[in-house]
Amino acid sequence: MEYIIEMLHITKEFPGIVANDDITLQLKKGEIHALLGENGAGKSTLMSVLFGLYQPEKGVIKKNGQEVKINNPNDANALGIGMVHQHFKLVHNFTVLQNIILGVETTKHGMLKMEAAREKVIALSSRYGLMVDPDALIEDITVGMQQRVEILKMLYRDNEILIFDEPTAVLTPQEIEELMKIMKSLTEEGKSILFITHKLNEIKAVADRCTVLRKGKYIGTISVDDTSKEEMSEMMVGRKISFAVEKSPCQAEGINFEVRNLTVSSRHSTKKAVNNVSFKVKKGEILCIAGIDGNGQSELVYALTGLMPIESGQILLGGVDITKTSVRKRNMAGMSHIPEDRHKDGLVLDYNLTENLMLKKYFTPEFHKNGFIKFDVANQYAERLIKEFDIRSGQGAKTTVRSMSGGNQQKAIVAREIDMNPDILIAVQPTRGLDVGAIEYIHQQLVEQRDCDKAVLLISLELDEVMNVSDRILVIYEGEIVGDLNPAEITVQELGLYMAGSKRSEVTV
Amino acid sequence: MNKLKNTLLNDSFNRAYSSVFSILIGLLFGLIILMISNSDQAVDGFVIILKGGFSTGAKGMGQVLYFATPLILTGLSVGFAFKTGLFNIGAAGQFIMGAFAAVYIGVKWTFLPAPWHWIVALIGAAVVGGLWALIPGLLKAYLNVHEVIATIMMNYIGMYLANYLVKLTVYDSKKALSMNVAETAVLPKGGLDQVFFNHIGTTKDMSTVNGGIWIAILIAIVIYIILNKTTFGYELKACGYNPHASKYAGINDKRNIVLSMVIAGMLAGLGGGLLYLAGANGRHIKVVDVLAAEGFNGIPVALLGLSNPIGIIFSAIFISYITQGGNYLQTLNFVPEVIDIIIACIIYFSAFALIFRNILPRFIKFRKEKKAAKAEEQMETTTAAEVEVEAQVKEEGSDKE
Numbered sequence: 001m002e003y004i005i006e007m008l009h010i011t012k013e014f015p016g017i018v019a020n021d022d023i024t025l026q027l028k029k030g031e032i033h034a035l036l037g038e039n040g041a042g043k044s045t046l047m048s049v050l051f052g053l054y055q056p057e058k059g060v061i062k063k064n065g066q067e068v069k070i071n072n073p074n075d076a077n078a079l080g081i082g083m084v085h086q087h088f089k090l091v092h093n094f095t096v097l098q099n100i101i102l103g104v105e106t107t108k109h110g111m112l113k114m115e116a117a118r119e120k121v122i123a124l125s126s127r128y129g130l131m132v133d134p135d136a137l138i139e140d141i142t143v144g145m146q147q148r149v150e151i152l153k154m155l156y157r158d159n160e161i162l163i164f165d166e167p168t169a170v171l172t173p174q175e176i177e178e179l180m181k182i183m184k185s186l187t188e189e190g191k192s193i194l195f196i197t198h199k200l201n202e203i204k205a206v207a208d209r210c211t212v213l214r215k216g217k218y219i220g221t222i223s224v225d226d227t228s229k230e231e232m233s234e235m236m237v238g239r240k241i242s243f244a245v246e247k248s249p250c251q252a253e254g255i256n257f258e259v260r261n262l263t264v265s266s267r268h269s270t271k272k273a274v275n276n277v278s279f280k281v282k283k284g285e286i287l288c289i290a291g292i293d294g295n296g297q298s299e300l301v302y303a304l305t306g307l308m309p310i311e312s313g314q315i316l317l318g319g320v321d322i323t324k325t326s327v328r329k330r331n332m333a334g335m336s337h338i339p340e341d342r343h344k345d346g347l348v349l350d351y352n353l354t355e356n357l358m359l360k361k362y363f364t365p366e367f368h369k370n371g372f373i374k375f376d377v378a379n380q381y382a383e384r385l386i387k388e389f390d391i392r393s394g395q396g397a398k399t400t401v402r403s404m405s406g407g408n409q410q411k412a413i414v415a416r417e418i419d420m421n422p423d424i425l426i427a428v429q430p431t432r433g434l435d436v437g438a439i440e441y442i443h444q445q446l447v448e449q450r451d452c453d454k455a456v457l458l459i460s461l462e463l464d465e466v467m468n469v470s471d472r473i474l475v476i477y478e479g480e481i482v483g484d485l486n487p488a489e490i491t492v493q494e495l496g497l498y499m500a501g502s503k504r505s506e507v508t509v
Numbered sequence: 510m511n512k513l514k515n516t517l518l519n520d521s522f523n524r525a526y527s528s529v530f531s532i533l534i535g536l537l538f539g540l541i542i543l544m545i546s547n548s549d550q551a552v553d554g555f556v557i558i559l560k561g562g563f564s565t566g567a568k569g570m571g572q573v574l575y576f577a578t579p580l581i582l583t584g585l586s587v588g589f590a591f592k593t594g595l596f597n598i599g600a601a602g603q604f605i606m607g608a609f610a611a612v613y614i615g616v617k618w619t620f621l622p623a624p625w626h627w628i629v630a631l632i633g634a635a636v637v638g639g640l641w642a643l644i645p646g647l648l649k650a651y652l653n654v655h656e657v658i659a660t661i662m663m664n665y666i667g668m669y670l671a672n673y674l675v676k677l678t679v680y681d682s683k684k685a686l687s688m689n690v691a692e693t694a695v696l697p698k699g700g701l702d703q704v705f706f707n708h709i710g711t712t713k714d715m716s717t718v719n720g721g722i723w724i725a726i727l728i729a730i731v732i733y734i735i736l737n738k739t740t741f742g743y744e745l746k747a748c749g750y751n752p753h754a755s756k757y758a759g760i761n762d763k764r765n766i767v768l769s770m771v772i773a774g775m776l777a778g779l780g781g782g783l784l785y786l787a788g789a790n791g792r793h794i795k796v797v798d799v800l801a802a803e804g805f806n807g808i809p810v811a812l813l814g815l816s817n818p819i820g821i822i823f824s825a826i827f828i829s830y831i832t833q834g835g836n837y838l839q840t841l842n843f844v845p846e847v848i849d850i851i852i853a854c855i856i857y858f859s860a861f862a863l864i865f866r867n868i869l870p871r872f873i874k875f876r877k878e879k880k881a882a883k884a885e886e887q888m889e890t891t892t893a894a895e896v897e898v899e900a901q902v903k904e905e906g907s908d909k910e
Contacts, residue, residue, distance in 0.1 A: 355743070373743060
């Protein structure tokens with residue numbers, strides 16, 4: 001069998017770390033080849049090498065058996081390699097068509113010739129069942145549609161090798177299914193796909209073969225049909241992983257956290273971002289707020305944590321009204337918050353690990369004397385958390401957080417927030433972008449908090465997470481709670497209907 | 510050789526090294542301009558600039574320190590604001606308002622006894638400078654008015670107001686300058702009069718330098734400690750690095766913006782006080798419609814010192830040294846305006862060349878990589894253009910990470 005792309009014995013080093021150590025990846029024509037690995041395993045580096053963003057120290061890349069040199073993304077493009085990035089690269093106030101031709105415009109005497117391009121886009125769109133309206137503005141179409149535009153961009157450039165970088169992270173279950181279909185139809189037409197992911201279900205669903213990386217090393221390439229999920233995950237993390245979150249039955253009693261008729265106005269429109277929302281979280285309960293991204297979850301959390309003003313309503317923690325108190329007072333009163341965007345809110349990336357771990361404690365008497373920070377205490381504290389929560393970094397407590405991997409950054413936040421010993425832990429998409437090992441770990445931590453009789457409010461877009469971790473599910477749709485569900489009694493499909501707004505039940509608080 | 514390269518890649522070494530390297534490039538650029546403007550005397554002129562304050566012996570060095578004093582303070586003002594995420598371009602206005610306050614107190618409040626008089630005058634300078642920065646601080650924190658715009662406006666308001674107030678209260682119309690401050694308000698010499706003078710026959714030709722330089726160095730150390738050792742500095746820097754995360758951590762970001770601007774203004778104002786409380790042979794406020802150069806020179810001082818308070822002490826002395834050297838260029842056939850251009854070029858080019866801080870280690874590393882690649886595969890040589898592209902692409906790549 002001939003390979004369309006081969007990356008042979010690729011080694012790429014960064015200061016202090018070997019990101020790719022003798023990695024070999026061979027992509028057959030017309031296959032979907034998954035690239036599986038934890039965060040920091042070297043998947044992105046390997047793809048950046050293929051895309052010409054990095055030059056490897058050792059190893060060669062071959063296309064159709066011929067050795068090629070890829071110095072920059074333009075070279076990659078010329079070789080027919082295209083990539084759908086995790087964060088789309090689209091101009092929001094351009095139409096679909098304008099985005100697709102951007103950079104490869106056909107012109108005549110300096111004037112744009114759109115007609116030929118439009119025909120080609122429409123033809124491609126129908127051939128692969130993408131159903132994209134070429135004249136719609138990007139800002140008006142759904143995330144799933146935007147992704148199809150990215151796919152069309154690659155097809156328009158006649159790319160044969162398509163790299164999908166964690167394409168399902170932003171999609172609803174229905175959209176994921178659609179994407180899988182599209183991927184299959186692409187390979188039927190002779191395209192070859194490299195599919196970066198750490199979701200084993202998706203690999204099982206579409207991939208033919210799978211290459212596994214771990215800590216920069218090549219572990220092996222397997223045939224997906226002959227390998228079980230458990231085996232794959234073991235290859236990926238190097239130990240056995242349990243998928244089901246182990247937890248005892250919920251023993252919740254006593255209200256710990258209560259929200260009454262909360263309304264938050266939207267920054268963008270006159271519609272309310274959060275509309276008259278009420279709920280209670282009991283001690284020893286994980287309450288999950290499920291919903292598709294952008295239905296008011298962010299505003300709800302910002303309002304609860306004091307980062308955004310509210311229009312009306314009441315927030316009570318342990319029976320005390322905290323509606324008007326400052327962020328600092330809420331923190332001290334026992335509210336911890338694992339934020340949605342760890343780079344924007346959760347971390348000061350240019351501070352080192354110690355400085356980040358003490359971000360919510362530096363002002364307590366333990367950490368300062370007459371305004372002077374006790375750096376020895378702070379360092380000891382950081383060392384303890386690093387050990388307890390297994391935060392890995394290049395230079396220990398002195399590591400600048402910016403240089404750490406996403407999973408370890410998230411662990412640092414989790415460590416800091418849980419060590420605050422909160423009464424209510426608000427965790428917003430705490431496992432976003434993390435690998436199986438880290439997800440398992442963070443889920444354990446959440447369950448542990450619950451078992452210590454704390455209240456946990458989990459805001460998640462991941463259906464697996466919603467179903468496995470929570471004790472009770474509230475579904476949010478367009479700023480309103482439309483369902484109060486028991487995860488043991490509901491199917492994923494049903495939950496999907498609630499999330500899409502096509503079903504709602506009377507919610508009794 | 511390898512050891513040397515590793516040292517070059519070392520971060521803290523690289524910082525100091527890059528500043529020195531930038532200065533060398535700045536000087537080279539100055540030499541080129543000297544060549545263009547007056548090629549016959551270019552080398553002589555360059556030597557004079559390099560000799561800086563030394564051209565006139567110990568007194569000259571005293572003058573270097575005297576003029577470095579306000580630069581340290583305005584440099585600290587800009588650098589401190591930088592560290593906390595603000596660009597204080599208004600040091601000129603804060604500086605001149607502080608200077609007026611110091612001179613006013615120095616001239617008028619003669620009821621104060623000796624040490625207290627100059628101390629109160631300095632405090633007055635700092636307070637007025639701080640007030641001058643309070644307004645942009647409040648505007649930024651509560652109305653989200655960008656501090657660059659607000660401080661530029663305050664520069665002009667400050668300059669004209671100071672001119673008006675000087676004319677109204679402490680103007681010596683014969684000299685067209687502000688009056689001499691009272692003897693009690695002149696900063697003590699701090700032992701420096703024992704060092705920085707020239708002999709003219711039997712009399713001593715004294716330098717204007719005074720204890721102000723000690724105060725400036727002390728303040729720099731205090732600012733260093735505040736920024737690096739205290740919870741206050743921790744908060745301020747956190748706000749500078751990431752205002753969202755600071756808010757999330759419960760830090761009062763609005764209060765910190767205001768405080769940070771006020772402290773920056775106090776530093777610049779104090780710089781004005783330290784320069785003008787210098788007796789009859791020191792500087793006096795000229796009533797001219799020109800923004801104080803000391804204020805703007807704070808920006809290259811802060812850049813060259815990499816906003817590090819200790820680094821700022823040295824970069825201020827360097828810039829003062831070069832400026833003094835420039836003054837002596839008049840002994841040759843250089844037009845004063847050209848001298849200003851040359852000095853400004855050296856200063857700003859030095860600050861500009863700081864990009865080497867990022868490029869240099871990358872370049873060394875790239876050379877290493879290239880060598881390894883060559884040895885192994887005998888690859889075709891990479892041209893300089895490719896080097897550039899590569900560096901760029903690498904940057905993009907690391908941004909994405």
